[in-house]
Structure formats: C-alpha cells, structure tokens
Amino acid sequence: MINSYTYSFLLFIFSLFNISAQQKPVQIAFLADIHFQDLYGDFSDNAFKGVENPKIKKKTLLRTMDSQLHSTRIFNENYFALLAALDDVAKKGIKIVALPGDYTDDGQAYNLRGLKRILDEYQKKYAIRFFMTTGNHDPVSPFLKQGGKDDFLGENGSPVNIFSDQKLVKNKNRETIITKDIAMSGYLEILDELRTFGFTPSEKDLFWQTPFDNVAYKNYTFRNALKKSEYVERIYEVSPGFKVPDLSYVVEPIDGIWLLAIDGNTYIPKDEGGDPMDPDNFHGASVGYNNVLSGKKHLIDWVKKISQEAEKNNKVLIAFTHYPMLDFNDNASDDIKNLLGKNKWQLDRVPTDEVAEVFADAGLKLHFAGHMHINDTGIRKFENGKILVNIQVPSLAAYLPGYKILTVNSQTDFEVQTVSVNKVPHFNELFPLYQKEYEVLKSNGGNEIWNADILKSKTYHDFTLFHLKELVRLRFIPSDWPKDFIEKARKLSGEDLLCLSVDNKNSIKINSVKFNKWNFEDALLNLYQLQSADELAKKDIPKDRLSQFKILNDNFKNLNTKDEFLLQLKLFFKILNKLSSGDPAHHFRVDFKKGEIFKLK
Numbered sequence: 303m304i305n306s307y308t309y310s311f312l313l314f315i316f317s318l319f320n321i322s323a324q325q326k327p328v329q330i331a332f333l334a335d336i337h338f339q340d341l342y343g344d345f346s347d348n349a350f351k352g353v354e355n356p357k358i359k360k361k362t363l364l365r366t367m368d369s370q371l372h373s374t375r376i377f378n379e380n381y382f383a384l385l386a387a388l389d390d391v392a393k394k395g396i397k398i399v400a401l402p403g404d405y406t407d408d409g410q411a412y413n414l415r416g417l418k419r420i421l422d423e424y425q426k427k428y429a430i431r432f433f434m435t436t437g438n439h440d441p442v443s444p445f446l447k448q449g450g451k452d453d454f455l456g457e458n459g460s461p462v463n464i465f466s467d468q469k470l471v472k473n474k475n476r477e478t479i480i481t482k483d484i485a486m487s488g489y490l491e492i493l494d495e496l497r498t499f500g501f502t503p504s505e506k507d508l509f510w511q512t513p514f515d516n517v518a519y520k521n522y523t524f525r526n527a528l529k530k531s532e533y534v535e536r537i538y539e540v541s542p543g544f545k546v547p548d549l550s551y552v553v554e555p556i557d558g559i560w561l562l563a564i565d566g567n568t569y570i571p572k573d574e575g576g577d578p579m580d581p582d583n584f585h586g587a588s589v590g591y592n593n594v595l596s597g598k599k600h601l602i603d604w605v606k607k608i609s610q611e612a613e614k615n616n617k618v619l620i621a622f623t624h625y626p627m628l629d630f631n632d633n634a635s636d637d638i639k640n641l642l643g644k645n646k647w648q649l650d651r652v653p654t655d656e657v658a659e660v661f662a663d664a665g666l667k668l669h670f671a672g673h674m675h676i677n678d679t680g681i682r683k684f685e686n687g688k689i690l691v692n693i694q695v696p697s698l699a700a701y702l703p704g705y706k707i708l709t710v711n712s713q714t715d716f717e718v719q720t721v722s723v724n725k726v727p728h729f730n731e732l733f734p735l736y737q738k739e740y741e742v743l744k745s746n747g748g749n750e751i752w753n754a755d756i757l758k759s760k761t762y763h764d765f766t767l768f769h770l771k772e773l774v775r776l777r778f779i780p781s782d783w784p785k786d787f788i789e790k791a792r793k794l795s796g797e798d799l800l801c802l803s804v805d806n807k808n809s810i811k812i813n814s815v816k817f818n819k820w821n822f823e824d825a826l827l828n829l830y831q832l833q834s835a836d837e838l839a840k841k842d843i844p845k846d847r848l849s850q851f852k853i854l855n856d857n858f859k860n861l862n863t864k865d866e867f868l869l870q871l872k873l874f875f876k877i878l879n880k881l882s883s884g885d886p887a888h889h890f891r892v893d894f895k896k897g898e899i900f901k902l903k
Contacts, residue, residue, distance in 0.1 A: 327717075328559055330398045331391045332622065332706040334672030335697035336384050337375045337407040337439065339365070340416025341732075345481040350464075353457045357734045363412075366461055367736040368743065369453035371752045371772040374675055376765075377407065379729050380699035383762060384420070386726040387698055387705050392428040396707065398555055399430055400563070401499075402672040402695060403437025403624025408449065409487040414495040421499060433500035435563040436492070436549055437624035437673065438587040444546040444569045445488040447581035452476065455735060459742035488581065489547040490533055500563055501549055502531040509554035512536055513604035519611050540597050544571045544578045550601060552608050559710065560612050562666075564601065564623040568593035589650055590625030590673065591657040602664055609665025618713050622670040626651075628658050628680035628692035631833070632884035634877045641873040646782045648674070658682045662690040667894055668716060669693065670708070675700040677720055677836045679885040681899055689897050693718060694887075701766040702835035714894040717902070720887065722838060726762035733757045750776060767831075767842065774830055787870050791822045796850060799825075802868060803857035803875075812853070820847055829878050836887035848882065855879040 341362050344351055352363035365377040391399060406413045424430050442449070450465030456477055463471050463478040466485035471478050493501055503510035509522050515530040517523075529535070537545050550565040567587035576583045587593070594601060605621075612619040629635055629652055638647050651674065661669070662684055668691050675697035682690050696704045702722060709717040740754045752772055759765040779788055794802070796817030804810060828847070831839035840848060858872040886901035893900065 328398070328556065328710040329394075329396045330400060330559075330561075330620070330708045330710070331394075331396045332400050332402060332670050332693075332695045332708065333384075333387055333391075333405075333698065334402045334624075334670075334695035334705070335375065335404040335437070335675055335699060336401070336417075337377065337380055337404055337697070337699045338384060338413055338417045339363070339377055339381060339407050340413050341378060341381045343412040343416040345412055345479075345483045347483065348479055348481040350479045350481070353455055353735060355732065355735055357731060362732065362735065364455050364732055364735065365451065366453045366455050366739055367756070368739070368752055369451075369461075371756075371769060372777050374773065375407070375697065375699040376769055377699075378732055379726070379762065379765060380703075382726050382728045382731070383698040383703055383723055386762075387721075387723050388420070388424050388430075390721065390723070391705075392424065392430065394707070397428075397430055398559075398561075399432050400561060400622050400670065401432060401434045402622045402670055403435055403566075404439045404672060404697075405434060405437070406440045408442055409440040409492055410449075410485065411483040411487060411491065411495075412481075414487060414492065418495055418499075431504075431506075431555055433553060433555070433561055433563060434496060435500075435623055436489075436565050436567050438567060441488050441492055441567070442486045442586070443488060443581035443584050444567075445579060445581040446491055447486040447488065449486040450484045454479075455739060459735075459738035486581075489549060493533055493547075493549065497531075500551065500553060500561075503527040503553070507553050507555055508557060509560070510551060511608075512551050513548060513600055514538075519615055538598070538600055540569060541571050541574055543574070546584075548598070548601070550604070554617065558617055560608070560617045560619045562605070562608060562619060562621040564605070564621060566590055566594055566623040566625040568597040570597055588673075591623075591627060591653045591661075592650075594625075595654075595657060595660060602660060605661065605666060606664040613665070616713070618710055619666070620668055620670070620708065620710075621666050624671065624673050625653070626671040626674060626680075626692055626694060627653055627661055627666075627669050627690060628682055629653070630674055630676060630678045630680060630692075630694050632678070632880045634880040637873050637877045637880070641870060641877065642782055642784070658690050658692075659684065662688045666690060668892065670695055670706065672697065676834050677702060677704065677838055677887050679718075679836075679887045679890065679899060681885060683897060689894060691892055691899070696720065696835070698723060700834065701770040701831065702838050703762060703766050704838075716892040716894075717890075718892065719889045719902075720838065722763070724761055724763035729762040729765060730757075730759065752776070770830060770834065771827055774827055778830065779826075784870075787867065790867055791826075791871070791874075794822045796820045796825075796847075799854055799871070800850075800857070802871065803854050803861060805861065816846065817850055819844075820850075825851065825874075825878065829874075829881065832878065832881040836881075836884060838888055840882070851875065851878055851882070 351361035355362045370377045421432050448467040452463045453461050454464050456462035464484050510527045548565050552562045569584040572583050635652050670693050672695050676694050677696040678694035680692045695706045704722045707719045743751050756768040797814045800817045855875040889902045891900045
C-alpha cells in the first residue's frame, strides 16, 4: 500500500512530467504537391482496373512512363512516396500535417476516394490530423469539368484512353474507357469528399472560421462554424454575375496555434457575356497570387483581420497556400528573363513585389507554399519593419522529393527542417510494365524515346533525378532555351568554357584540365537541380565542379565582351551562381526578433 509521502512524491513527479509534456514544442509537417493518383483504385461505373502487373499479380491504373517524363511531376511512383512520407511522419510522432494543394492530379473522383482512404487510415492509426488547402489541380475549374487522359498504360504496352465523355476522345483507334470518375471535380465535389481534412470544423478544434464569418474569436461556437462551412456560405463574386467558391479557413487544432489555410485559386471568367456556370469559361489558377490581388480582395481584408485577432489573443499564426508569396528563383528571375525571354521558365508564376508587401502589411510573417515543386526559402524585409518569410515545400512527385517539418519554439522562434524522401519501398514495382511500354515504343521507331536506363534506378532519389534529367532533355530544352544557344553550348567542355570566360587564354592560372570532367550539358542539368532542390542538390553535384562554376561566374563577370553568345554564357553562370547561394533551405532557424534566418547543421 502506498503511504501519503510516497503518493505526494509520485504526484509531484507526475506534475513535472505533465508540465514538460505541455511545453514540448509543436511540430507540423508540410506535404506539398503529392499529385496523388490511386494506382489500385477502381471506377464506380466501369469494371476496368488497369493492367496486370506480372511482378505482383495485381491490376494497376497507371500512366505511361513517356507521359511522366514529359511532365514536371511523376504520376505513378509518388503513390509509394506518399506512403513512405506518412510513415516517416508517424514514426517521428508528428500529429499535424498540412497539405498546401495539388494533393491530387486533377481531382478525379477515384483519386479523391483513394486519397481519403489513405489519410483516414493514418488518422485512425496514428491520430494524425490533416489540413488541406486547394491547388490548381484540385480543382482545375471551380465547377465539375469533363476530362480524361489519353496516356494510361494498356495491357499490350500501348496507351489507352480513359475519359468521362466520348466527345473528348481524339484518337478513336485507341482502346477507350468511359467513366464519370475521371471527370475533374469542382469545389463542391472536393468539399463533399475531403471535408474532414480541415475544410470543415471538427469538435476537436478550438477555433475555425472562413472569410465569410464575422464572429469574433471570443464568441466562437462549433455550431455556428459548422453552418458557415457549408458550400453555399462560401461563395464570392469574382466578376459581375460570376460567383465562385472560396475554401479558405483558419483553424486552431491545438491551443495557441492558428493554421491559416488560404485558397489561392482565382478563377477569372474568359467571356463575361458567357455562361457563369460553364467550367470551361474560366482561366486556370496557376498564376497564383498575382490574380488574388485583383480578383480576390476579400481575402486580404480577412487575412488582416485574422492576423490582428491572432496577435490580440497570443496565437501563433502560420499561413499556408498552394502558391508562393515571394520570388522563388533566388532573385535570378530578371536574369532568367534576359536570357530566355519573359514567357519562359514559368516566370509568369513569380509573384510581384506587391504580393509580398500586401500580405506582410496584412500581418503575415511565416508562409508555406508549394506549386513550383522546389525547395527554397525567401525573406523580404520592409521599411516599416515588417518581415515575410516564404518557404517552398518540395514535391513528393519530383526531384528532390521531400517534405518540411516546422517546429514552433515560440511566437518569434521557428525551426524548419527538410526531410528528403529518398528511400521508398516498392518504388520500382511498376518497372516491368514500363519495360513492356519501352519495347513497344522501340518497335514503332519513335524519334524521342525515353532512356530505359531509368529502370535501373536503385532508389526513389535516383529515379527522380533521372526523371529530371529526361525532363530537361525532352521538354525544357526544346521549350525554354534558344535553339542556336543550345546548339553552340552543348558542344563545349568545362575547359572550353573556362577559355571562353577570359580575354586571354594565357592568363588562366589554374589547372584547366580539371574542368574537363564535365561539359555544358552537365552544367545545365546542375542548374535545374539547384533550382529544384537548392542546397540539397549540392549532395548530388561534385564539390570541385561547384567551385569551378564559381570561378566561371567570376571570370564571365569581369569579361568585357559584346559577343551575344558570350553574353548568354555570362547570364547562364550568373543564374547558376545565384541558385546555388540563396538563403538556407535545408535546416534553418527563423528568428523574427532579429529578422534573420540562421542555417543549422
């Protein structure tokens, strides 16, 4: 029997433990641009389940390798990457996960169901709560839109059509599957399927609100929040006569933390005299915040109100959206424009300076974003003393696959760590099917066949790097780069570039032979690696080469020339240098008291 002294001592120890547990820093994981496609899903109105995978004896709904090597995202293997990331999150004991949009690839019903099933499993097993905001791939249009793809893989290794409407099928000679479940869901369908992941309040929440609810924090009730979460309560007029939904919300899942989930999609009408309910009568939302400033002004007022409420009630406000609020090219966007042209390299997605200024003035300080499939950190300081930090979360469907962990130490002190998802169980499960596809392409004698060496990848990291390499070759070079520049530059070795970077070859005081271990095409791939993964890419690039890039940048900077090709090379290495020397993006601390970002080991 426990005596009173022992009981008091145990109670004291328990209270200390309890205080310690309460003071444990809050951690939030951010998983962006999953582009989930349910490989093992099914259609509610069609028996087609994909092709038989001889490796696992299971039907699989997958897109062709050819299609994903021409895309900025992987369509299939990211299914396994999501599971690996969630397993890692669970292992680390993180209980809050934010998803900044593009959690599906066009919001088809079968993908929404598959994603919900997986998230429900992790929520039930590990008590993880998920909070979403919308991206331009979920939804593609504000309203349900007919659609489909002509690049699903068929039994014989050739593509098959899967569409929601026969009228959309262009290649009539190809095997065709018709199902309503491949149509692109609008806001209503997404809200109905994924409502439990932040889009509607839970009784567990301490606070939840939309931009269309004016109730103050102190007067919050779950009943009122539930009513305000209904679809019909979340409509605004984007243009006279055109009313569309906005699924923004703020939530307090645990005491002291407010997650501000901003719906950054702005769907502008194409024809203001046309049908306001026609899903095809809207421009896409991929431009992001540049359209929010003009087409969604109510959001700015609401963000300002929420920021003031958070400060008044001593809450830590953390915002996340699909779209970046700051330049994500390490201040190289103007140089990229001068080298490639204003409509290249997705420069239309770079937010204007006004975006950062407006939202910083509204009170935002810390913002997480996706959309660009890159790892990056940006900080902007303003004359009025305000600061905005924008953190780009890498995609699980591109190089370098990963997610972010935010540790909240205090209202002004945050730690951010990037977790690379390099080892993914089953990532090569579909390789036998790709091999069959490759053999068909080869027998057909196509000109630009993808490199089958990608099927030799040993890890998911290797696979995504090979994907980027093929993407550069098959898409980025033909679409973004001046043809004459590439034709000249791709013939050059590192030593050739060193010689071109100086006025007098005899003035080279270093061993130029070492530059011969790489050529321009290697440097071009490295440029895209650094843009995608920031400092994490340096683990995949030889240190000597990175040093040599710096030498070339310094040389070209001092080179006095009017030669157009040399001026282009000067810009190329200037861009490469900026992308390799930005703010810390791997493991760092954000200190708002000092207004600085500090790199951590």
